[in-house]
Amino acid sequence: MQKLLLLGDEAxxxxxxxxxxxxxxAYPGTPSTEITQYVISSKEARExxxxxxxxxxxxxxxxxxxxxxxxxxxxxxCMKHVGLNVAADAFINSSITGANGGILFVVADDPSMHxxxxxxxxxxxxxxxxxxxxxxxxxxxxxxxVHYGFDLSEKFGIPVMLRITTRLAHxxxxxxxxxxxxxxxxxxxxxxxxxxxxxxxARKQYKGLLNNQRHFLNEAESSDFNHFRDGKxxxxxxxxxxxxxxxxxxxxxxxxxxxxxxxxxxxxxxxxLVEKLYNECDSVLVLEEGYPLVEELLRGLLNNGKTIKGRxxxxxxxxxxxxxxxxxxxxxxxxxxxxxxxxxxxxxxPSLCKGCSHIDSYSVLNEAIxxxxxxxxxxxIGCYTLGALAPYxxxxxxxxxxxxxxxxxxxxxxxxxxAVAVIGDSTxxxxxxxxxxxxxxxxxxITVIILDNSTTAMTGGQxxxxxxxxxxxxxxxxxxxxxxxxxxxLNKRHEENLDVLKEELAYEGxxxxxxxxxCIQTLNKRMRDKQxxxxxxxxx
Amino acid sequence: MKKDIILAGVxxxxxxxxxxxxxxxAVQSGLYLKQAEVHGMSQRGGDVQSNLRLSDKPIASDxxxxxxxxxxxxxxxxxxxxxxxxxxxKGWLITSTQPFNNIPDYPSMDDLITEIEKLPYHIxxxxxxxxxxxxxxxxxxxxxxxxxxxxxxLDYDQLKKAIAFLFGKxxxxxxxxxxxxxxxxxxxxxxxxN
Ligand SMILES: Cc1ncc(C[n+]2csc(CCOP(=O)(O)OP(=O)(O)O)c2C)c(N)n1
Ligand code: SF4
Numbered sequence: 001m002q003k004l005l006l007l008g009d010e011a012x013x014x015x016x017x018x019x020x021x022x023x024x025x026a027y028p029g030t031p032s033t034e035i036t037q038y039v040i041s042s043k044e045a046r047e048x049x050x051x052x053x054x055x056x057x058x059x060x061x062x063x064x065x066x067x068x069x070x071x072x073x074x075x076x077x078c079m080k081h082v083g084l085n086v087a088a089d090a091f092i093n094s095s096i097t098g099a100n101g102g103i104l105f106v107v108a109d110d111p112s113m114h115x116x117x118x119x120x121x122x123x124x125x126x127x128x129x130x131x132x133x134x135x136x137x138x139x140x141x142x143x144x145x146v147h148y149g150f151d152l153s154e155k156f157g158i159p160v161m162l163r164i165t166t167r168l169a170h171x172x173x174x175x176x177x178x179x180x181x182x183x184x185x186x187x188x189x190x191x192x193x194x195x196x197x198x199x200x201x202a203r204k205q206y207k208g209l210l211n212n213q214r215h216f217l218n219e220a221e222s223s224d225f226n227h228f229r230d231g232k233x234x235x236x237x238x239x240x241x242x243x244x245x246x247x248x249x250x251x252x253x254x255x256x257x258x259x260x261x262x263x264x265x266x267x268x269x270x271x272x273l274v275e276k277l278y279n280e281c282d283s284v285l286v287l288e289e290g291y292p293l294v295e296e297l298l299r300g301l302l303n304n305g306k307t308i309k310g311r312x313x314x315x316x317x318x319x320x321x322x323x324x325x326x327x328x329x330x331x332x333x334x335x336x337x338x339x340x341x342x343x344x345x346x347x348x349x350p351s352l353c354k355g356c357s358h359i360d361s362y363s364v365l366n367e368a369i370x371x372x373x374x375x376x377x378x379x380x381i382g383c384y385t386l387g388a389l390a391p392y393x394x395x396x397x398x399x400x401x402x403x404x405x406x407x408x409x410x411x412x413x414x415x416x417x418x419a420v421a422v423i424g425d426s427t428x429x430x431x432x433x434x435x436x437x438x439x440x441x442x443x444x445x446i447t448v449i450i451l452d453n454s455t456t457a458m459t460g461g462q463x464x465x466x467x468x469x470x471x472x473x474x475x476x477x478x479x480x481x482x483x484x485x486x487x488x489x490l491n492k493r494h495e496e497n498l499d500v501l502k503e504e505l506a507y508e509g510x511x512x513x514x515x516x517x518x519c520i521q522t523l524n525k526r527m528r529d530k531q532x533x534x535x536x537x538x539x540x
Numbered sequence: 541m542k543k544d545i546i547l548a549g550v551x552x553x554x555x556x557x558x559x560x561x562x563x564x565x566a567v568q569s570g571l572y573l574k575q576a577e578v579h580g581m582s583q584r585g586g587d588v589q590s591n592l593r594l595s596d597k598p599i600a601s602d603x604x605x606x607x608x609x610x611x612x613x614x615x616x617x618x619x620x621x622x623x624x625x626x627x628x629x630k631g632w633l634i635t636s637t638q639p640f641n642n643i644p645d646y647p648s649m650d651d652l653i654t655e656i657e658k659l660p661y662h663i664x665x666x667x668x669x670x671x672x673x674x675x676x677x678x679x680x681x682x683x684x685x686x687x688x689x690x691x692x693x694l695d696y697d698q699l700k701k702a703i704a705f706l707f708g709k710x711x712x713x714x715x716x717x718x719x720x721x722x723x724x725x726x727x728x729x730x731x732x733x734n
Pocket of ligand 1: 027028029080082083086381382383384401423425426427453455457459
């Protein structure tokens with residue numbers, strides 16, 4: 001079969017196209033974005049009429065995917081780890097409804113927080129929902145697991161989680177394709193009450209889920225993705241989860257790992273295989289990317305048994321992603337590093353692009369708020385979060401998407417005036433609207449600055465669900481017309497913009513200021529595409 | 541055959557196109573490849589790197605272990621030094637001397653050159669200057685690829701074919717421009733290799 005060079009994310013996307021996917025829904029988020037991006041750009045997916053779309057947030061993604069599963073077709077929903085917090089209500093309850101057409105929750109974790117607020121481990125969510133979890137060790141497994149995951153989902157009528165981490169998501173390798181298969185036909189659930197979670201039905205469904213646990217375990221026990229490899233040296237047994245397997249292999253370039261090794265890539269953790277390793281070896285080393293999930297299972301509360309090494313006893317750092325060096329240290333073979341980074345090498349943090357509209361917005365905000373003093377700006381997540389760094393030092397919070405407006409409201413309730421929220425256009429429709437409604441209903445005194453650069457810039461310029469709708473949404477929620485102010489964030493308009501913002505900061509009530517100017521990156525891209533189109537026309 | 545390469549630069553400088561050319565040439569040569577990239581936050585003008593691993597045997601880790609890289613190929617002088625702990629004893633540091641100065645505490649050029657010259661195997665060239673001579677500033681990254689080409693253990697023709705393939709969509713002129721840049725860089729690389 002054809003071999004392609006694919007990112008882990010792209011392998012999942014291609015795997016889904018080949019496995020008879022009918023729809024993929026996502027809100028962008030590093031490191032998961034490239035999955036959906038790939039399907040949206042795929043000619044093959046278009047020809048197959050696969051629905052591929054960015055949604056307003058992760059919860060709406062998950063519910064749309066569940067609806068497609070209800071209708072009997074295969075659906076996938078993709079998100080970064082914190083996206084699952086937003087989709088959690090749909091996710092957990094979908095394990096009770098179960099699936100009809102196959103449904104995969106693809107969740108990309110970001111250990112070491114390369115582009116995230118935390119490094120939460122989504123396997124705990126999978127365990128919480130009591131559903132099977134797949135965790136590929138490489139790009140080929142990522143591809144293969146989509147096929148397998150859909151089969152598993154349809155076999156037991158259960159959503160399946162596919163968990164990856166940043167390194168796999170954003171690393172390329174050769175992937176061999178399978179023969180593509182057909183999509184499902186529309187087919188309603190055999191039991192039309194399956195998806196009605198009234199207590200009387202939910203209790204039955206839940207018993208079914210509990211009953212299925214042993215089947216999920218049997219699947220993991222016999223899965224090709226989990227395997228036990230014996231070794232002569234029984235002083236230690238090694239358990240690897242997902243990607244960690246590669247870092248172990250890397251430390252034995254000529255093969256021949258002396259210790260017994262259990263590779264886990266499918267959960268629930270295969271009890272019998274774990275037991276075999278535990279019984280045969282004097283101690284166990286657990287290598288897992290993320291929180292110590294398997295390690296905690298092994299230790300139990302009291303750890304009365306054999307020595308378990310991993311993140312909890314300090315053999316491996318408690319936080320951050322793994323790498324071959326950390327694994328080498330855990331194996332007792334220090335890596336020889338002779339060279340140091342010269343002292344003159346300075347940090348180079350990410351920064352706002354030259355000409356970015358957020359820069360002009362922050363210079364207006366900083367000046368307008370100076371008379372009140374520091375510490376009053378509740379911000380949110382996006383490119384504009386870089387306003388936290390020098391030279392802007394313009395914002396004071398960044399917690400979770402949408403928190404700017406509601407935190408400003410809470411602080412205003414406490415008496416902090418003015419209380420300012422700064423939120424991007426995409427973040428506003430993701431999770432800001434409901435908070436603004438709270439503020440309007442309570443006539444809170446806050447000023448909400450919605451930075452409208454007409455795109456979801458941070459994650460690469462996906463369309464914004466808020467496009468050309470922001471004023472109407474605010475009006476609809478009940479913000480007074482005269483306190484919805486649109487400004488153009490340009491240096492030459494600094495003075496007039498300053499006047500507008502000062503007026504609204506002084507207003508006791510909900511006011512919304514919308515600095516509107518397109519992101520430089522998407523603007524440039526649009527211009528380039530236009531130019532290309534022109535050239536093509538001339539050629540023709 | 542096994543080559544571990546760290547590509548370094550600043551977000552937006554085009555190190556992923558270098559990776560794409562090497563990657564395509566490697567796959568066409570029947571080699572295994574793994575390439576870890578950086579996407580997301582740091583692409584906004586921050587430091588970026590890519591771990592590129594080629595081998596005639598299957599590759600385990602997506603990340604290159606410390607002290608194991610054969611080449612650091614950088615399109616920016618300060619960034620070339622950030623990854624020194626990864627470079628092996630016999631490894632080459634190949635960098636452009638054109639600074640990308642977007643931070644207040646950027647070191648002096650003299651200090652940077654001093655540090656680069658401390659390395660037993662290094663090549664430092666002004667890729668921007670050579671790119672302009674070739675016809676466009678945009679091909680500075682391909683000049684750097686050319687300079688590294690004698691050390692990659694890849695057939696030079698495969699690299700040229702990869703460029704023709706990857707830039708083919710943009711027209712013959714762009715392909716020619718990139719090939720010219722590749723050749724110019726390669727000549728510098730060859731001179732230093734001997
Ligand atoms: C729940 C959740 N989903 C996704 C993300 C990833 N994410 C961070 S910022 C952002 C986009 C923000 O877009 P916008 O608000 O328009 O600001 P811009 O980057 O355009 O300035 C996304 C998708 C996240 N951090 N949390
Ligand atoms: S990508 Fe757009 S929004 Fe983000 S910093 Fe650059 S110009 Fe500003």
